[in-house]
Amino acid sequence: MNLEGLPAVSAPLPWHAEAWQRLGLQLEEGRFPHALLLAGSSGTGKARLALALARLLLCHAPSAGHNCGQCQGCELSRNGTHGDFLWLQPGEKSRVVKIDQVRQAVDFAHWTAGFGQRKVLVISPANAMNTNAANALLKSLEEPSANTHILLVCERLHGVPATIRSRCQILRFPLPAAEPALAWLDSLTGERRVSSELLELAGGAPLRAEDYFRDSSADARLAQEAALTAVLEGRATPVEAAGSLAELANEYFLELLTDVVEKRIRQLGKGQLADQGRAGFGLLDDLRRIQRAMEGGSNPNAALLRESLLEQLRQQLGAPAAGAKMPA
Known part of the structure; x- marks a missing residue:
């Protein structure tokens, strides 16, 4: 996930609307979970939802259910320089989130927020943590720091240790219905026939279909x-x-x-x-x-x-x- 040069407002994808509304209500009522595990099929946009949630949590003046795009928190998160926001993912040429990265995350979780009322840690994909890294994260889940939210993203739920899963609220994301996925793809392709062909090739995963369109890799995939x-x-x-x-x-x-x-x-x-x-x-x-x-x-x-x-x-x-x- 590239966290630099983001749009002013990070909004959820259309097929996430129901989940977004439910999470927004939890936030308004002070019930937003300390640890949230977003799990589901590849290409459904879980990481994008995690990013939108993170920016909403860090925003100083949310508007219409999204981050406002104008406050200091939004400006910092837009440019990847927000000190209360940490996104962990495997390093270049690596498939795993390593224990040193998670130790950095544990230290981050115990800092005092410097720019607002919350800190947000995202690990994506969480199933890329090795055993030692997952064990290192447990303490932050068992003894949560005040106003710190941990968002875990994974494609294979059982690739995340049970000790981690049991300490998170789990939100599952199946493949979206065809119509909202196709309508969203239409805005990229400009043609329903192309959208339909790409979505079928992608096995119903709209973000994978988007990748095929943007990098012109559909023919290679077909072969x-x-x-x-x-x-x-x-x-x-x-x-x-x-x-x-x-x-x-x-x-x-x-x-x-x-x-x-x-x-x-x-x-x-x-x-x-x-x-x-x-x-x-x-x-x-x-x-x-x-x-x-x-x-x-x-x-x-x-x-x-x-x-x-x-x-x-x-x-x-x-x-x-x-x-x-x-x-x-």
């Missing part, structure tokens, strides 16, 4: 999914598909395979759900286990990992291999 579909349909072997996807980072490959497996499960007929559906959910469990291990520092051999997972894909959800070559 990558086509490589996996060729394995499912028996038109390519796992070794061939793994070779065609060799340049992808492990994290991206796992996300890609997860999306394809989920789409395949949704396509299964009633008669196929009992066997292939069960196998597909088992493969999803394996993918999430590998993702958690990688978040904890595991670095598996990329070629072996891909060939093994693609063989599982073929055996559990695909048609018998026909031995044909990858399509050009």
Whole structure:
């Protein structure tokens, strides 16, 4: 998350309106939680909501349910220089939030607010904390400092230790309904057909669809999914598909395979759900286990990992291999 050069006001996304209203009421009534865990699917905008909440909490004169955009607190948070605001995320070329970062956050939580009545700490993604880092955070959750709010963002709720989850109010974010997501995308693409195609490609996640539009990566993503579909349909072997996807980072490959497996499960007929559906959910469990291990520092051999997972894909959800070559 880039915290420099933000707009004057950070507003929630349209499909977050109900959750935002509920949180705003808690804030007005003095019931806003000390620790809030925002959990849900990738691409639904949880980090953007955390940013909007943080800026609202730091604003000196909220207006219309949002930060005012004009006070000193808003100006500082807009430029990433607010001394009472700390955003932790994995460092460059790292997949984990390290214990030294969390120790810095614990120290921050015990400081006295210097610019207003509150301090805000955001950790995103919280499931990127290793065990030692999560343990270091526990004291701040068990013995909360006055007027300090901790916002945790995660995609896999069970990737956050139970000791952390049990000390937070949890707010879950499913994929949004299609209409508000498409209406929001229309404002970017200017065309409903394009919005629909991008949202389908993104598996219903509007912020992922936004990324495809902004960086023109939709064609590349379609080609990558086509490589996996060729394995499912028996038109390519796992070794061939793994070779065609060799340049992808492990994290991206796992996300890609997860999306394809989920789409395949949704396509299964009633008669196929009992066997292939069960196998597909088992493969999803394996993918999430590998993702958690990688978040904890595991670095598996990329070629072996891909060939093994693609063989599982073929055996559990695909048609018998026909031995044909990858399509050009």
